Amino acid sequence: MAGWVDACGADDVDEEDVIRFDHEGRTFAIYRSPDDDYFATDGLCTHEKIHLADGLVMDDIIECPKHNGRFNYKTGQAKGAPVCVNLKTYPVKVEAGRVMIDIG
Amino acid sequence: MQDAGMVIVGAGECGLRAAMSLREQGYHGRVTLIGAEVHLPYERPPLSKDAMAGETLPTPKTITSRDVLDAQGISLISGVTVRAIDRAGRFVRLSTGESIPYDKLLLATGAEPRRLPMAEGLSRCVTLRTFDDALAIRSHLTRGIRVAVIGGGFIGLELAAAARRLGCPVTVIESLPRILARAVPAEIAAIIHAEHVAHGVDIRTGTGLASMEEGPDGLSIALADGASVEADLCIIGIGAVPHVGLAQEAGLSVDNGIAVDAELRTDDPHIFAAGDCCSFPLDLYGGRRIRLEAWRNAQEQGALAAANMLGGHEGHKAVPWFWSDQYGLGLQIAGLCDEGPQTVRRDVGEVAFILFHLAEDGRLVAASGIGPGNAIARDIRLAEMLIAKRACPPVDKLAAADTKLKALLAA
Ligand SMILES: Cc1cc2nc3c(=O)[nH]c(=O)nc-3n(C[C@H](O)[C@H](O)[C@H](O)COP(=O)(O)OP(=O)(O)OC[C@H]3O[C@@H](n4cnc5c(N)ncnc54)[C@H](O)[C@@H]3O)c2cc1C
Numbered sequence: 360m361a362g363w364v365d366a367c368g369a370d371d372v373d374e375e376d377v378i379r380f381d382h383e384g385r386t387f388a389i390y391r392s393p394d395d396d397y398f399a400t401d402g403l404c405t406h407e408k409i410h411l412a413d414g415l416v417m418d419d420i421i422e423c424p425k426h427n428g429r430f431n432y433k434t435g436q437a438k439g440a441p442v443c444v445n446l447k448t449y450p451v452k453v454e455a456g457r458v459m460i461d462i463g
Numbered sequence: 464m465q466d467a468g469m470v471i472v473g474a475g476e477c478g479l480r481a482a483m484s485l486r487e488q489g490y491h492g493r494v495t496l497i498g499a500e501v502h503l504p505y506e507r508p509p510l511s512k513d514a515m516a517g518e519t520l521p522t523p524k525t526i527t528s529r530d531v532l533d534a535q536g537i538s539l540i541s542g543v544t545v546r547a548i549d550r551a552g553r554f555v556r557l558s559t560g561e562s563i564p565y566d567k568l569l570l571a572t573g574a575e576p577r578r579l580p581m582a583e584g585l586s587r588c589v590t591l592r593t594f595d596d597a598l599a600i601r602s603h604l605t606r607g608i609r610v611a612v613i614g615g616g617f618i619g620l621e622l623a624a625a626a627r628r629l630g631c632p633v634t635v636i637e638s639l640p641r642i643l644a645r646a647v648p649a650e651i652a653a654i655i656h657a658e659h660v661a662h663g664v665d666i667r668t669g670t671g672l673a674s675m676e677e678g679p680d681g682l683s684i685a686l687a688d689g690a691s692v693e694a695d696l697c698i699i700g701i702g703a704v705p706h707v708g709l710a711q712e713a714g715l716s717v718d719n720g721i722a723v724d725a726e727l728r729t730d731d732p733h734i735f736a737a738g739d740c741c742s743f744p745l746d747l748y749g750g751r752r753i754r755l756e757a758w759r760n761a762q763e764q765g766a767l768a769a770a771n772m773l774g775g776h777e778g779h780k781a782v783p784w785f786w787s788d789q790y791g792l793g794l795q796i797a798g799l800c801d802e803g804p805q806t807v808r809r810d811v812g813e814v815a816f817i818l819f820h821l822a823e824d825g826r827l828v829a830a831s832g833i834g835p836g837n838a839i840a841r842d843i844r845l846a847e848m849l850i851a852k853r854a855c856p857p858v859d860k861l862a863a864a865d866t867k868l869k870a871l872l873a874a
């Protein structure tokens with residue numbers, strides 16, 4: 360169902376940063392990369408269910424706030440212990456200053 | 464000629480990471496991981512946290528599976544203790560009678576709870592290190608039983624919080640004037656203290672133990688100040704002592720842990736030690752010799768030991784880092800707070816805050832923070848990077864919540 364949903368304004372996310380977006384009982388993380396592209400992943404770390412939006416974005420990496428597990432937020436790839444399960448990613452587009460994500 | 468292979472003693476967080484790292488770094492020889500516990504390697508931090516929270520008995524949070532170990536060609540020998548190291552012959556002797564040769568040996572033997580002589584032989588007194596310990600505690604910890612915790616350290620306090628969640632009356636007894644005196648700044652320990660009190664924990668600081676007596680109706684603990692505490696279960700959380708026996712008997716140096724150099728090598732070039740069992744010099748603090756009991760350190764040192772076992776010569780550089788969760792509060796500490804006589808506070812939102820610890824010359828040497836959930840996590844991580852860079856950030860910028868630490872890092 361659902362498909363594309365309006366997640367936030369393009370300016371709501373700082374460059375090289377992340378914010379949390381909750382939608383119908385699900386939670387996502389919306390990223391803005393240093394080169395000003397937008398990305399979206401599941402909101403919770405795959406190690407323990409911790410909100411990644413409290414974590415630190417460096418280049419194309421999101422680091423979990425709890426135990427520093429690292430993921431590439433562009434691909435969802437887990438970068439090694441303690442995280443071994445990849446993050447799900449979602450298509451993103453920016454339209455009229457709004458960040459839209461396709462939550463399927 | 465093929466070498467005898469790599470042998471790792473201790474299949475905990477550190478030993479497993481070392482084994483995996485050997486493969487990640489392209490080693491194709493034999494890797495043998497020997498662990499005294501019967502379980503697959505598992506995470507210890509949940510044992511004092513989530514494992515105690517559920518209504519049902521916990522299961523170990525394993526870090527790997529048999530399939531992964533098989534695929535990696537790591538042979539795990541569980542439930543077997545290494546009894547001796549023959550340094551001349553370069554092999555280890557197992558409790559099964561078997562001997563295993565090594566080219567390089569890693570001791571990742573961890574630590575065990577410090578014993579309280581007064582509590583020896585008392586069935587109501589327990590300690591927590593292993594999953595089996597956790598299972599035993601959890602099975603005793605039924606709703607409403609009276610719990611005493613000896614020692615106001617992390618494990619004792621986390622268990623106190625868990626016991627409160629189960630509706631148990633809890634008394635914490637700490638002989639020092641305050642809880643968490645060893646590693647946590649007073650200002651942060653005070654927040655944790657207040658949180659426990661708000662949740663109904665009775666904390667007695669500044670008083671030692673006079674005696675303990677076990678009767679049919681419970682344990683009677685007499686305190687040095689004359690008071691007495693009655694308990695059905697008594698958790699002894701007075702710190703941990705490193706497993707150094709094997710190393711000591713093999714004639715290796717021991718200094719508050721198996722003594723290694725910055726590359727984690729013992730005084731035998733074929734033997735390394737890493738994780739909770741070793742003491743090492745940390746260049747970041749002028750080569751000060753320390754021993755850590757911290758989860759991330761166990762992994763970092765496991766990986767570093769693997770690299771150096773393969774001929775690398777890299778020194779341990781990582782900034783010490785630790786976290787603890789109690790009730791909804793998250794604590795994180797990067798660096799060693801006692802290295803910094805000067806403190807600068809930064810408020811993060813309403814209740815969370817960070818203390819930056821600065822050396823006399825203005826260098827940032829540690830940061831500690833507390834707040835709900837993971838409120839301080841990001842700033843502690845950035846502070847850790849500043850500490851690693853040996854930065855001297857301006858004090859006013861550190862204090863100003865609207866100055867992003869990321870900007871200071873770029874400066
Ligand atoms: C209850 C609890 C909660 C914790 N919470 C936190 C936390 O919140 N944050 C944090 O940063 N850290 C925490 N820690 C610390 C962290 O778990 C340890 O630092 C980490 O487990 C150390 O890993 P290690 O591999 O060095 O030692 P260990 O995990 O202790 O593993 C050593 C293994 O070696 C085995 N062994 C010893 N001698 C022999 C022998 N001769 N032969 C065969 N096997 C042997 C032992 O049985 C053990 O399984 C916690 C620890 C505990 C116990």
Ligand code: FES
Nearest residue numbers: 404406407423428
């Ligand atoms: S919860 Fe994310 S790394 Fe552990």
